[in-house]
Amino acid sequence: MTDSEGVRLQKVLANAGVASRRVCEEYIVDGRVRVNGTVVTELGTRIDPEVDIVDVDGTAIQLDTSKRYVMLNKPTGVVSTMKDENGRPDLRRYTKEWEERLYNVGRLDADTSGLLILTNDGDLAHVLAHPSFGVTKVYIAKVDGRVTPQTIATLTRGVDLEDGTIVADKARLLDTSGGTSLVELTLHSGRNRIVRRMMAAVGHPVVELVRRQFGPLHLGTLPAGRARELTKVERGALLTLARSADTPPGDPTQEQL
Numbered sequence: 001m002t003d004s005e006g007v008r009l010q011k012v013l014a015n016a017g018v019a020s021r022r023v024c025e026e027y028i029v030d031g032r033v034r035v036n037g038t039v040v041t042e043l044g045t046r047i048d049p050e051v052d053i054v055d056v057d058g059t060a061i062q063l064d065t066s067k068r069y070v071m072l073n074k075p076t077g078v079v080s081t082m083k084d085e086n087g088r089p090d091l092r093r094y095t096k097e098w099e100e101r102l103y104n105v106g107r108l109d110a111d112t113s114g115l116l117i118l119t120n121d122g123d124l125a126h127v128l129a130h131p132s133f134g135v136t137k138v139y140i141a142k143v144d145g146r147v148t149p150q151t152i153a154t155l156t157r158g159v160d161l162e163d164g165t166i167v168a169d170k171a172r173l174l175d176t177s178g179g180t181s182l183v184e185l186t187l188h189s190g191r192n193r194i195v196r197r198m199m200a201a202v203g204h205p206v207v208e209l210v211r212r213q214f215g216p217l218h219l220g221t222l223p224a225g226r227a228r229e230l231t232k233v234e235r236g237a238l239l240t241l242a243r244s245a246d247t248p249p250g251d252p253t254q255e256q257l
Contacts, residue, residue: 006046114211
């Protein structure tokens with residue numbers, strides 16, 4: 001691409017919603033903008049928004065407006081597929097608002113609720129779903145019995161399962177009342193139904209399970225059964241995470257928890 005081709009960087013940034021064109025010019029002059037990993041300070045710089053990668057202050061900027069990033073609070077009773085061959089409630093009802101064909105990143109089983117990401121960005125979906133990237137997910141599990149500090153320590157030391165030992169990145173007891181306990185687990189594993197299997201292995205079967213966090217995204221106050229597009233800040237956090245990863249070979253593991 002020659003200097004006369006492409007679009008001026010400050011215009012691209014302004015169109016992406018970073019700030020006004022004048023403020024974006026200040027960002028460039030101040031050395032806060034990188035194009036393809038290189039700091040750019042020349043206001044006359046032109047780029048190809050369809051090819052070049054841009055970040056401001058280390059946060060990736062979405063230039064491809066054809067990509068959609070949606071957060072869903074999946075309710076229980078819904079299977080994590082866009083079309084269920086058995087006629088069970090699936091995810092199609094939550095994507096009607098968007099023209100793009102969206103896909104779920106990973107899975108939550110029908111009895112598990114919480115944060116599910118829907119997108120048409122295959123590269124980002126691969127990074128988020130593949131366990132080798134170590135993207136963490138946070139779950140709140142209501143379990144049978146009174147969980148002790150010793151059990152929490154066991155979860156972080158490692159639990160032996162039929163397909164190998166699994167170690168929680170973090171675990172903490174949130175509450176114990178009556179005959180149940182609330183446990184928060186942080187994991188990056190992609191194994192099938194891993195939270196339920198871990199808690200059953202330590203003698204506390206799961207009664208209810210919800211995923212509250214996926215990477216940098218938090219479920220917040222989004223009601224069950226509702227979907228929304230990610231904010232600019234959330235999109236930037238996801239894209240920054242995806243771009244910082246070196247994609248390994250193989251298909252993403254579709255975990256179900």
